[in-house]
Amino acid sequence: MDGLDIPLNHILFISSLLFAIGMLGLMIRRNIIFILMSLEVMLNSAALAFVAAGAHWGQPDGQVVFMLILTVAAAEVAVGLGLVLQVQKRFKTLDMDHANRMQG
Amino acid sequence: MVMINLILILLVGGLLAMLSERLDENMPRKVAMAAVLFDLIYLISSMLSLPEIAQLQAPITNDPSTWLMHFKANWIPAFGISIEFAMDGISLLMVLLTLILGAVAISASWTDIVKRKGFFEANLLWSLAGVLGVFLALDLLLFFLFWEVMLIPMYFMIAIWGHENRGYAAMKFFIFTQASGLLMLVSILVLSAINQETTGVWTFSYFDLLNTNISEQASYWIMLGFFIAFVVKLPGFPFHTWLPDAHTQAPTAGSVILAGVLLKTGAYGLIRFAVPLFPQAALDFSYPAMLLGAAGVVYGAVLAFGQADFKRLIAYSSVSHMGFVLLGIYAWNELALQGAVMQMVAHGFSTAALFMIAGSIQERLHTRDMSQMSGLWHQMPRMGAVAMFFVVASLGLPGLGNFVAEFLILLGLFQVNVWITVIAATGLITGAAYSLLLMQKSFQGEINKKWAESKLSDFGQREMMTMAVMIIALIFLGIYPQPVLNIAEPVLHSLLDLTALALPSIAEAKL
């Protein structure tokens, strides 16, 4: 553990960078597959921050939450891919801007 | 415990009525009737066993031990919320009225309701339970809880079993009462918070809050919160517009409960809370309040005159009559208050009966439009005669309960403000105008050819029995109102003493 002493700030920087990339992807991509992937990136960036913080404070909580996020991500992918199939079936496209039935 | 049992009997009775529908389709109404009558008998028997009832010692308003009954248990002690019930003469009268009219309402629903009978009777009983809670609860949050409890079943009754425009009416009813209830909740919380600031103790008990020290301005605003909540319920001008819609669309039993009992909770709240908790603010506000009352009397009467719908006409007549109650309460002297209490009881009977007649007509003709009626007396003489009785009762014929009430109110009001009395007295004339018009359009006049062929059944035994109860009650109130006056008298005396203590100056001016 001694040799690899990366400062917390660096990891948090990477994490927020990942988060921003994910968020940007979410905002600009229209394809639902890419949206899901961007979401995955954002979740993982959060998970990274948790693990890093947990390591920094020497607490197990960070890793516990990481486990939780893994589960959530898995569940999310399951639901998300189901939705992808449905969207493909209904709209014959994966472009999310076409699925705008909720327009007020 | 008696008071909790009274409420529980109705709640459980409602549940049983709902379940009993599985046994037999016509079972619920019997179960419901049994529950209400049992409740009534239980109340009377436990009243008779009270030692105080014999001499009705004067209760001291802020000392619950002098009341007829008092019950207190902790509910949420951290915030000083308790399950506190108490009964004095006025609550007793109101509870009696509620139960009698409850029985009347169930009788009115006997053949009127054809779908989901069990759920209907359950809603009816739950609504009654809520009303009993309102009349008995003396913890302000508990009071608020029951205030809401009585509304929701009533909402269902209008929304599910109502007439053609029920959705609108139910929603309007709900929003009006809910919004005003919210104002009351805010007022209750602020009042309690102010009390906590000065005494350091959280409490919602009426008896503790009576002694709250509030600045004049704060009390005025809090009083207004209570006032609006109660006046919407009363209903007073200009918050009355939910009433004609709700009444017109509600099923007969719903209208009976609504007019006979629910409106009285507003008046009860004014007498019990809005004035005694804030005597000075109430005094400052009494002039506008009386003006609103007089406006309601006149406005309700004029609008009633313009209606073509049988039930709407009666609904507006309620606005007019309850205007008298508002006048009586804010005149705040013994005569006027006795009149207000009397009016609550008498109006309960006369209007409930008129709504029942309206319901019976609708059941037979499938319309409430009076231009479709006329000459009904010929085919239904018994119904006509009964309607005539209640119409002259509602226009204030001496010898019937409504006259005693209105005269006492006017008599009390006259000592406070002559001109408002004069305005209110014109209600006697306009009242005669719309009442007799109602009679003319429906029961008198040429026989409508539309119904001449069809056989319209007159009132049967069940209906005549129900009507007889109310006829006897009104005659009794009209020629010997003393028992009712005696029950209310000590309570009103102590209320007057209480407010007089807070305001030594007006005690002399007003009494």
Next chain:
Amino acid sequence: MSKIIWLIPLMPFVGSITLMLFGKNLRRSHIGYLGVSSVGISALLTALLAIEFMQNQEVLETLVWTWMQVGSFAPGISFYFDGLTLVMMSVITGVGFLIHLFSTEFMEEDPSYARYFAYLNMFVASMLILVMADNLLLLYLGWEGVGVCSYLLVGFWYQHSANGHAARKAFIVTRIGDTAMALGLLLLFSHLGTLDIQVLMGKASQVWEVGENIPLIACLLLVCGAVGKSAQLPLHTWLPDAMAGPTPVSALIHAATMVTAGVYLIARTHGLFLLAPDAMIVVAIIGVVTSLMAAFTALMQTDIKRILAYSTISQIGYMFLALGVGAWSAGIFHLMTHAFFKALLFLGSGAIIHCLHHEHNIFKMGGLRTRMPVTFWSFMIGSAALAALPMTSGFFSKDQILLQAYQLPDLGPGLWMAGLLGALLTAIYSFRLVFVVFFGEANTEPDKDTEWRMAIPLSILCFLALVGGYFTIPVVDVFPVTGGSHPAHWVEYVSISVPIVGLVIAYFVFLNRRINIETLTTSSFGRGLGNLWLSGWGIDWLYDRLFVRPYYRLANLLKSEPVDVIYNAIVELNQLLNLWLSKSQTGRLRWYLVSMVAGLIILISLASNLGPGVLQW
């Protein structure tokens, strides 16, 4: 006897309730027996009471029970009996009994026989309570009670909406007066602390000086009530229309008893009126103006019952005149004799209507003298008494009124002259009626003649109308003594001769036709005046424009609930907001996300700019 005085109003009340509850199951003859006998028993009891009273002159006060008690306000269901009460009770039960008997024949074929007698009995009970009440609130109970009975009976044949309209008009117009009277009660109670009539008058004379404002206002409010009930100007318009009811009802309610309740009220509270001389002058002027107005109107009517109705208004005007000039006992005396001869006239007209297929127009009658002799003589006697021909009952009472009016300082001679003009007109219109209906050519053939149940009441009333003037009414102890000096003899001679002049004029115009009024009636002025009188001076038309139509218009205007505009505006505002906000709901996921992020950025930047303090929590 004094112990059971409450039985007198109770009997007809019980009769009424019985008929209401069981009328359907009773045979017609039984209904008749029940209806008539209940009033008959009351009449008998009243007679017994009268005999006792004649012997000991004892004033009775009976408390049956305390009606209600709130603080010091404690009116009782309690009766007060003195000479005035006795006169009223005798008239109500006596004339009432005869009219009930008459009705059994008149209403014989009506399907609602039981309902009729139930209402009529209820009326008698209420009227008895009115006159026997010892406090004003109980009096008010009777007062409203007779109003409702009048409403029910005027609209008895409910299947014609015109009857219903007349009934409602009767009730609402009188209710206007009643409401004013109720305000008077409130005023009296709040100043004197009691409504007990005798106590009230005693206290009033202690508390108030003569001519003070408050007794004046109180008296005027009471007068409003009396004016409404007694069909005086300006609230008289309901009475002619009220003739829509069955004729015996008109005889009982709208001639003999209820319409004189106003006279009774003022006489009963005379102690108050003595404190307000201005109010008495108002009463006198109302009386004399009304009597003239109604007499002119009666001249032009063609409906037999409307003629009698206007003559009733006119005669009650005389009673008001009497009260106004302080001739209390003369007023009450005229009330009694009027009850006799007017009931006679109404019953006579009822007999005609009954036998003439419900014909009301006098010009379609004619020549009935030989074919209905009983009725003819009833009408002759009744009209003679109405016109106050010498030696009839009407003569004695009207003469007293006019003489006492003459003696009033200042206004006296003026009132007297107006009264004389009224008397002249009375003679003309009453004999016009007789001459047109009973003489000349027959226009309609009667299909039956009166039976004994009609003939007997007519004969008894004939007798009373003739000799009623020789009765002395026992009101000496009730009223203060008035009128000392006797006026000059010529005044009396003029008073006597005027009705005879009227008779002669009527004879020459309507029977002998020596005086031709054609040219007068066909001239444009004559026709205009005639139409004005026919319509009752256009007062109905005026009220219709001034009050009835505006009220209908107001009700129509408001009926769709203007207050709801406020609440609807709130609803619309919400809907507008909803419309506006729902535009932001584009349905595009990316748009939501962008706005979310933008919001977050704005919030964070705002928070950090507001200073470090905010971000700390």
